[in-house]
Amino acid sequence: MSVSPLDSAARGRALRTRRRNSVIGVLTALIIVVFAMTLMVGQTFYPPGEVVRVILGQDVPGASFTVGRLRLPRAALAVVAGLCFGLAGVTFQTLLRNPLASPDIIGISSGASAAATFAIVMLSLGQTGVSVVAIVAGLLVALLVYLLSFKSGVSGTRLILIGIGIAAMLDSLTLYVLDQAASWEFQEAMRWLTGSLNGASWAEAVPVSVALLGLGSVLLSQSGGIAMIQLGDETAAALGVRVDIVRLIAVTGAVGLIAFATAATGPIAFVSFLSGPIAARIVGPNGSPLVPAALVGALLVLVADLCGQFAFDTRYPVGVVTGVLGAPYLAYLIVRANRAGNSP
Amino acid sequence: MATTDAPPAPAAAQRSRSRGRTLWLLGVLGALAALMFASITTGSRDVSWPDIVAALSGSAEGFDQSAVAKRIPRTLLAVVAGAALGVSGAVMQGVTRNPLADPGILGVNMGASLAVVTGIAYFGLASATEYVWVAILGAGATAVFVYTIGSLGRGGAAPLKLALAGAATSAALVSLINAVVLPRADIADEVRSWQIGGVGGGTFDSVTQVLPFVVAGTAICLLSARGLDLMALGDELAAGLGIHVAAARATASLGAVVLCGATTAVTGPIGFVGLVVPHVCRLLVGVDHRWLLPFSALGGAVLLTAADVVGRVVARPTEIDVGIVTALIGAPFFIYIVRRQRVRSL
Secondary structure (H helix, E strand, O other), X not given: OOOOHHHHHHHHHHHHHHHHHHHHHHHHHHHHHHHHHHHHOOOXXXXXXXXXXXXXXOOOOOHHHHHHHHHHHHHHHHHHHHHHHXXXXXXXXXXXXXXXXXXXXXXXXXXXXXXXXXXXXXXOOOHHHHHHHXXXXXXXXXXXXXXXXXXXXXXXXXXXXXXXXXXXXXXHHHHHHHHHOOOOOHHHXXXXXXXXXXXXXXXXXXXXXXXXXXXXXXXXXXXXXXXXXXXXXXXXXXXXXXXXXXXXXXXXXXXXXHHHHHHHHOOOOOHHHHHHHHXXXXXXXXXXXXXXXXXXXXXXXXXXXXXXXXXXXXXXXXXXXXXXXXXXXXXHHHHHHHHHOOOO | OHHHOOOOOHHHHHHHHHHHHHHHHHHHHHHHHHHHHHHHHOOOOOXXXXXXXXXXOOOOXXXXXXXXXXXXXXXXXXXXXXXXXHHHHHHHHHHHXXXXXXXXXXXXXXXXXXXHHHHHHHHOOOOHHXXXXXXXXXXXXXXXXXXXXXXXXXXXXXXXXXXXXXXXXXXXXXXXXXXXXXXXXXXXXXXXXXXXXXXXXXXXXXHHHHHXXXXXXXXXXXXXXXXXXXXXXXXXXHHHOOOOHHHHHHHHHHHHHHHHHHHHHHHOOOOOHHHHXXXXXXXXXXXXXXXXXXXXXXXXXXXXXXXXXXXXHOOOOOOOOHHHHHHHHHHHHHHHHHHHOOOOOO
């Protein structure tokens, strides 16, 4: 008996959905495992039982402070910040149809961190104030980049290049502000600038989580439209997507995520840059890349923070570890493109 | 006159063009002299005339005179570094046929910085000459890396791909520098100048260390000027006119890498000078590299000296490192070029 083409198409789709779901399942499981490890491992090791009791709110001598006050907020912040960076990064890469066009390359992260540093160092604002300033600045920078690249329409190429220029300017402003601040050691400033989870508390983790819930669900609600825009503006419009509106919502949501996360952790280098391509590689062309990329982002930050704390003699901030990953990824792009002869 | 309506004869055009160039040459030299004077006389400390004159004649009594005495090598370093970066940028733009090429944007300066910082942290480098050689190696490796990534795939080394590859590589290199420096509190102060570019630490020693390399690099670049002119016509045409394109490109790139590597070894990463200067110089003297390269040298010296003076004047009593000032001046210019260019869509 022959299989009808309709049948095999349906089966193919079911197969792809299953692959995507199993990837999401595996990633979630990995995140939980590494999250648990982050809670248990440290200068003192706490067995799973004690960790669970702390999480359930019981008072365990020693563990209540170390796990409940230090490790739990840190791990939670790692997860939510990673989700934010991954989700925002893949949104930009998809909308701009270029794997290198992540928010940390085109100036959004630079805008948020310049504003956050200014708010921390010059205005001595608290966590909420810093977040607000970072978000406003991130949106303003996004708007500025968009307006500057407007010249009888916005071309993706021009937008990326102008973003690079703006990023260079904002980065040097940030360096200047940090360098001027007497209360900040220069190296400490550099540490913040690459992204760090040191001293994470609930005061940082909670606003990021709220932002993730709100803005993340907005982005996910647009995932269908975003995926269509990747096919080209005209194609998407022909398929009934209101391209401008989807793009506006998606960019605003992504900028908000970046700004909230950056205000809490500093711009953790390359997470938004790497998550999307890694997720795309694992999942393949099976539906929207948003959720897998967000999960990859969380996993990256968790693992990198764990490595940074314990894998070397020195404690490295998480951004240094993820940043160093960026170099081999670029090298990998060369190797792959040389083999396949396609465009990066 | 009867000839006003007719197009001027080629010889006359040539003459008026070279008169224009000579005038511009005098103008730029004058500006450079004025800026060098300003750089020595102004700073975060106000110094009286007699003290300036005394310091210029070699005396260093009291704070005022020694402040001025410190400004002299600093000014020389700004001139030498600016000239090197200007030529380096012009050659990179020529070699890649890319209006956005610049040792800072392409990440080459950051590669040189990483090499120096690594050398200090792990291999006990201590002498300025060693810094320079290591920096040139780092710059060369980064240039090859970025160019390879940037020219992957369809369309070769398009401006967008090169700039993106450079920006991403820069970000990775900054992380690597941090990874090297963070565990080493002992060298943190020493290597700070390779994290933010500046000429404030310039001494006569550092100028004499870097000068031979800058002279050699400039000579290599000037010798490649004709090759660069022909390559601008396209690789096939250049090959047809008797140029060995790959060799010419490699030679010119070597010169550019030596220039920006050696400079970064002394000043740290300074971006955008190599971007802005050649564009302005092309407007003044045209696209002929035999004119463009010397003018870019002068223009680079003017820009960096001016940026250094501005950085010292606007933030009294502290100063802004010149690397920050050039980014603030240069990035808007970068955006202007991007907007003016007809950018190929993705």
